[in-house]
Amino acid sequence: MHQLEEILSHYGVEGTVEGEGKGPLIKQIRFKPKPGTKIKNITSSVEDIAREMGVKTLRISNVCEGGCIGFEIANDTFQTVPLQDVLESEQAKTAKGALPISLGVKIDGTPVFADLAKMPHLLVAGATGSGKSVGLNAFIISLIKRKKPNELKFVMIDPKRIEFSVYNDQKYMLMPVITDNSDASEALQFLVDEMNKRYEKLEKSLTKNIEEYNEKEGGMPYIVAIVDEFSDLVLSDKTVEKKIQILAQKARAAGIHLVLATQRPSVDVVTGSIKANFPSRMAFKTASGVDSKTILDTTGAEDLVGRGDALFLAGNGELSRIHGAYISTEGIEEILKPYRAKVAPVLTKKALETEEKNAVATNGKKAEKKKEFFLLSWIKGVWGWLSKTEKKKFLKMIWLLLIGAFVGSKTQNKSGQIFDSIADNLTKTKRRTYTTTTRRKTTSRRRY
Ligand SMILES: Nc1ncnc2c1ncn2[C@@H]1O[C@H](COP(=O)(O)OP(=O)(O)OP(=O)(O)O)[C@@H](O)[C@H]1O
Numbered sequence: 001m002h003q004l005e006e007i008l009s010h011y012g013v014e015g016t017v018e019g020e021g022k023g024p025l026i027k028q029i030r031f032k033p034k035p036g037t038k039i040k041n042i043t044s045s046v047e048d049i050a051r052e053m054g055v056k057t058l059r060i061s062n063v064c065e066g067g068c069i070g071f072e073i074a075n076d077t078f079q080t081v082p083l084q085d086v087l088e089s090e091q092a093k094t095a096k097g098a099l100p101i102s103l104g105v106k107i108d109g110t111p112v113f114a115d116l117a118k119m120p121h122l123l124v125a126g127a128t129g130s131g132k133s134v135g136l137n138a139f140i141i142s143l144i145k146r147k148k149p150n151e152l153k154f155v156m157i158d159p160k161r162i163e164f165s166v167y168n169d170q171k172y173m174l175m176p177v178i179t180d181n182s183d184a185s186e187a188l189q190f191l192v193d194e195m196n197k198r199y200e201k202l203e204k205s206l207t208k209n210i211e212e213y214n215e216k217e218g219g220m221p222y223i224v225a226i227v228d229e230f231s232d233l234v235l236s237d238k239t240v241e242k243k244i245q246i247l248a249q250k251a252r253a254a255g256i257h258l259v260l261a262t263q264r265p266s267v268d269v270v271t272g273s274i275k276a277n278f279p280s281r282m283a284f285k286t287a288s289g290v291d292s293k294t295i296l297d298t299t300g301a302e303d304l305v306g307r308g309d310a311l312f313l314a315g316n317g318e319l320s321r322i323h324g325a326y327i328s329t330e331g332i333e334e335i336l337k338p339y340r341a342k343v344a345p346v347l348t349k350k351a352l353e354t355e356e357k358n359a360v361a362t363n364g365k366k367a368e369k370k371k372e373f374f375l376l377s378w379i380k381g382v383w384g385w386l387s388k389t390e391k392k393k394f395l396k397m398i399w400l401l402l403i404g405a406f407v408g409s410k411t412q413n414k415s416g417q418i419f420d421s422i423a424d425n426l427t428k429t430k431r432r433t434y435t436t437t438t439r440r441k442t443t444s445r446r447r448y
């Protein structure tokens with residue numbers, strides 16, 4: 001008798017073990033219960049069954065091959081699934097759809113692909129270190145391997161600043177990686193505007209979606225927007241949720257798809273409206289059963305083993321266990337090497353800010369130059385207006401003032417006398433200047 005059959009019999013559950021399968025992270029024992037057995041009897045005693053089996057984590061999958069119940073136990077040692085192997089597999093070559101992404105491998109190690117274009121958006125959650133970023137990298141790289149840069153563009157939002165920096169400066173990027181929350185909100189608005197522009201194009205060309213449009217006109221790349229940690233974004237800016245909602249509801253036909261990830265799957269972040277618009281969801285190991293319920297509407301993700309172990313909820317409600325494939329940053333760099341290129345910022349606010357700064361700097365310089373110019377032309381004008389003798393007197397006066405200032409700084413007494421004579425000179429000059437001016441005015445009047 002199998003150990004599991006014996007243990008289950010202690011809880012009044014009768015049946016037979018049909019087989020076992022071992023994958024990179026877990027072992028699955030397939031148990032076929034006798035007709036009439038209530039799964040509830042098993043699920044309510046999971047912790048005791050795990051204790052009796054001598055395992056730390058035990059997950060029960062309600063349905064597996066041949067109407068069995070799957071008992072999933074973590075392996076003693078975990079194997080890493082290289083993304084390269086998954087991408088070279090037969091399943092990768094035959095993966096259908098416009099945007100097939102690698103989810104990883106099934107419990108038995110078979111690669112799994114799903115079409116992001118059909119999902120049409122994906123919500124990813126999991127505790128810190130559970131494998132979200134590695135998973136997102138696997139999605140991105142599997143798409144890059146499949147599509148050319150003119151067929152697919154990414155918008156990446158990375159408030160943590162380190163997860164996506166490797167993707168900067170390459171042809172697949174629609175704009176540089178966004179690390180600032182306000183820029184992220186603007187990027188989402190940019191996508192909403194782009195979606196509206198695309199709808200106008202579809203309307204004009206009498207097509208219903210991006211596939212039809214590309215067949216008829218061509219030149220409309222898919223856009224995949226990936227947000228690694230959207231909780232701060234949603235909480236800090238009230239408009240973000242609305243923009244996500246608009247995109248999630250309408251962007252599919254325009255070829256724009258969202259992948260949102262968070263380590264905080266609380267109800268204020270993964271809100272009802274977000275959940276309603278994201279039927280496809282992926283939960284890596286969560287901190288609690290409550291978090292698992294928030295993201296998947298069922299517990300279970302808290303019992304995953306980490307390191308990319310995940311539960312994928314397909315749009316049709318099917319739940320399957322998947323192990324994410326791994327790719328290192330060096331591996332990503334190697335794949336991106338042929339596509340390196342500078343990417344210009346397209347966010348209008350940023351571009352405008354830079355323009356404004358430049359404009360302010362140039363205007364400031366212009367104003368200073370204007371001031372200088374005005375003073376010089378005024379002096380020039382006055383100088384031209386003076387007669388030859390007046391010019392001489394003026395220069396003499398300046399000369400005396402300079403000598404006076406110099407001598408005054410040496411001897412105070414003498415300077416007094418010198419300044420008296422200067423004052424005398426000044427009054428004479430003023431009087432004469434005045435007389436000259438009046439005389440000129442009378443002359444000019446007479447001329448008229
Ligand atoms: N699929 C995988 N295969 C093997 N190891 C993995 C896998 N996924 C994650 N890991 C290991 O777990 C570590 C943490 O993964 P990752 O950075 O993806 O976590 P995270 O969920 O993004 O965490 P955080 O929320 O803190 O950003 C990785 O550096 C790697 O060592």
Ligand SMILES: [Mg+2]
Pocket residue numbers: 132133134163228
């Ligand atoms: Mg991460």
